[in-house]
Amino acid sequence: MSRVLILSMLALWGKSCAATEKYCVHQPRGTESFVGEALTLPCRFVSPKNKEHDSEVTVIWKASNQDYCGGGNKEFYNSLANSTFPQYRRRLVLVGDPKALNATITLANVTADDANTYCCRIKMKHKDGTLTQFQSRKGTHLTVRGENELRIEQPSFIPAFIGDTVNIFSRFTTKNQNIHPNTILCQVRRGVGAGPGCTNIFSRRTCTDGAGKNILHFKIDHVNSSHQGWYCWEIQVLTKDEKIAKYEKNVGTELLIVEQTNHLDIWQPSVTVFNNHAIINCMYSAPQYENILWTRVYWMVGNSREHFIYHPDPDFIHPDYKGKTRLINESILVLEKFHGPDNTTFYCRVVIQRCGLQTEVIMEEGPGTQLRIYSMHDPVLKESSQCLNIIVIYAGIKLLFLLVLFIVALVYIKKT
Known part of the structure; x- marks a missing residue:
């Protein structure tokens, strides 16, 4: 036809x-x-x-x-x-x-x-x-896929700003217990056309299953506009009879290089304190775009935004933070444990997907929140703590004074 x-x-x-x-x-x-x-x-x-x-x-x-x-x-x-x-x-x-x-x-x-x-x-x-x-x-x-084959799962797309470090993730599953990561070879193919197919070999290497859960990743440092396109994992397995079985992803992950817009007015506090846990706020204005499919909030860390502190798909979250972060009110980060150095900066990233003939993504990022480790030896935090103590003492004295006035008033009413 x-x-x-x-x-x-x-x-x-x-x-x-x-x-x-x-x-x-x-x-x-x-x-x-x-x-x-x-x-x-x-x-x-x-x-x-x-x-x-x-x-x-x-x-x-x-x-x-x-x-x-x-x-x-x-x-x-x-x-x-x-x-x-x-x-x-x-x-x-x-x-x-x-x-x-x-x-x-x-x-x-x-x-x-x-x-x-x-x-x-x-x-x-x-x-x-x-x-x-x-x-x-x-x-x-x-x-x-058949029961002795591999099923390969990849995200539909990954949006990124120029300069980001991006990980192209893949999760493979199998019902064949004889397939282990050390018997697997991988290569990542790339396509630059409008379709999701990948024809050119981009990287060939031994699979790295660092997470121990059949999760593979390929890192691209400091992406630029030339990296935009489709990325498909191909996995080769050595079978019992010493033959190589090859499984490839027919529809890959689209890496979208997104230009920063300035319409959401994302706000984060400049500094927050970590003391057993931390709550970091992120507020943004309601978008006026049409055809919105969904709006999501992600949290990232580092100058090149290499690691996710929070992502809806746990496979994307850095291993140090899996199961230790969550969102409340759809955007506020709750951090239960922290593994980085003092003064680490966290960035709130808001992503909007719109419906159209092609994937359209609007993405903006907050100015970042510096996380300070709570310590009474830190003059800034010490001063903040002292101010808080003064406020608490003042509030206690005021409450006590009002209570005394209330008791005096009751005694006066009874006498009259």
């Missing part, structure tokens, strides 16, 4: 993100599953705010054996008709809430025949009788 015909079909089959920026569907480009497992296929969508609660939403899922989502693909789920294609019957559940702009499904007992590209499509019937249809053109490509 020619490229011109494909594009014509896409144009005719309802509205897409190109037709209007106010309607859009977002799916991860790829995922993997073992045979027999349950799989989640995420799908989020955005629409004009005045349409969200006034429209009847129908969720449709289609499957394709191509790497695009066209109009002639097999429709295997329709929430309005409550119909499911026989291949997926009794295995598929809509777990997302369309009223919350979420059309995520789960597929139980995955089979080898389920390896397809899955396309999420949204139909919105408005109160005025008009109908809007929109979908992701690329969909999610599912790779199904």
Whole structure:
């Protein structure tokens, strides 16, 4: 089928993100599953705010054996008709809430025949009788692995500023107990095109499983605009019969070099004290962007921002801080333990993902908070502690004085 015909079909089959920026569907480009497992296929969508609660939403899922989502693909789920294609019957559940702009499904007992590209499509019937249809053109490509194979998981994308030190993470899992990190060789491939495939070898070396949990990482120091592109892990395993089995990630991680904007007005305290634990505030203004899929807050450390102190995915967090940091109120960092030197600076980084034909990320960073180790020998902290003691003593005296006045008043009332 020619490229011109494909594009014509896409144009005719309802509205897409190109037709209007106010309607859009977002799916991860790829995922993997073992045979027999349950799989989640995420799908989020955005629409004009005045349409969200006034429209009847129908969720449709289609499957394709191509790497695009066209109009002639097999429709295997329709929430309005409550119909499911026989291949997926009794295995598929809509777990997302369309009223919350979420059309995520789960597929139980995955089979080898389920390896397809899955396309999420949204139909919105408005109160005025008009109908809007929109979908992701690329969909999610599912790779199904056998029980003696490796499943490779990578993040969809990593946003970075110029000068950051970036780790391209990968987590591999297997049901074969004979596969160990010391029997594995790795190479990272890179692609610079619009698609998520990786064709050129970027690095070849022995796998490093420093975390001990089948987590691999490749570090790129001080990234610049030339590093933007796709990165895919390829893992080679020596089998029992001395043969090499090769597993590669079909859809890689997109490294996005993001320009710093200045619209969120991120505020952090310049200094805070660590005494058994620390709470570091991070406040930012509400963004006025359209098509927002999600907003997340990350905490980083160091001049090159190499290490995450907090990240929603624990695999990204530096080993010294795993399980020792958390967020409250979605942005405030609670630090239970600290392993760095005095005067270490922590940075609050706010990331917004917008829906569109391509991944669009808005990222800003706070000015940093210097963490001071509590010590009574530190003149600054000592002075702060003395001031606090004075305030506490003053408050105690004032409370005692008010209590005495209250007792005197009671005695006077009784006498009269």
